Amino acid sequence: MKVRRVVLGVGSNGKSGVLSDEAAPRNIAFKTVPGFEATLLWSTAASSEAGSRKAFADPSIEANFLPGQGESRLMFVTFPPDSVMMRADFDGAAFGAEFGQLLPGLAETFEPDAPGMHTTDSIDYDVVLDGEITLELDDGQEVLLKQHDVAVQQGNRHAWRNKGDKPATMLFVLMGKKRAA
Template sequence: MKIRRVVLGVDSAGKSGVLSDAHAVRNSAFETVPGFEANLLWSTTAVSEAGSKSTFSDPTVEANFLPGLGESRLMFVTFPPDAVMMRPNFDGAAFGAEFDRLLPGLAETFEPDAPGMHTTDSIDYDVVLDGEITLELDDGKEVLLKKHDVAVQQGNRHAWRNKGDKPATMLFVLMGKQRAA
């Protein structure tokens, strides 16, 4: 999915303006799981400034998908129905390798012995833009989220499951935080 991203800010003359109007460059469409796609739309570092007077450079080009302490990430993710990964010719090893390559930083949070389960050191705002998706928690509890529902996660262990027959698209805002001991 090509997503238009309009970046606004302060130009070199100190005036508000459009710094960039183009498609986001970090579009990760998976070959091993048709319909699974992640788009990193924006990234901030712990020292990013608002209103800085500089020329535009895209902070998403080298960024990991998972923010570090004090950083943030904005992304769209489309989850195909789980049945896509249950097909007879699904190659889990190839998917794992592709996930590692396309979603650096995030890939390392997934648990090999519990498919889909992961924990991030972040506060996450998760918005369902289209479709339905199930948020599975580590105690087995499941929460069905529908279009425009929002989940706020605070460093908890979870997995996303699309038990339906249509893709689900979500907007994620992740803010890197230190997890409580």
């Protein structure tokens, strides 16, 4: 999915303006899982300032997909139906290697012995933009989310399951926080 990203801010003249208007530079389409895409749209560092007049630099270019404490990430993810990963020629090892290479920071949170399950040190706002997706929790509970539903996660263990026959596209806002012990 090509995503247009318009970045606004305060220019050197002290007035608001467009700093960038282009395709998001970190759009990833997985080769091992057709239809699985992730786009990192923006990131903030813990030291970021709103309205700063510093020269524009795209902070999402080098950022990990998982925010550190006090940081944030904004991303789109499109999940193909689970049946794509259940096909006979699916290579789980190749997918794991590709996932680790393309989604640094986030990939390390996934559990090898529990496919899809992961826990992040973040508060997440998860918005279903299109389709339906199931949020699986570690107690076995499943929550079906439909278009425009929002989940707020607070450092809990979970997995995303697309049990339907159409892709599901979500917008994620992750804010790095220290997780309670």
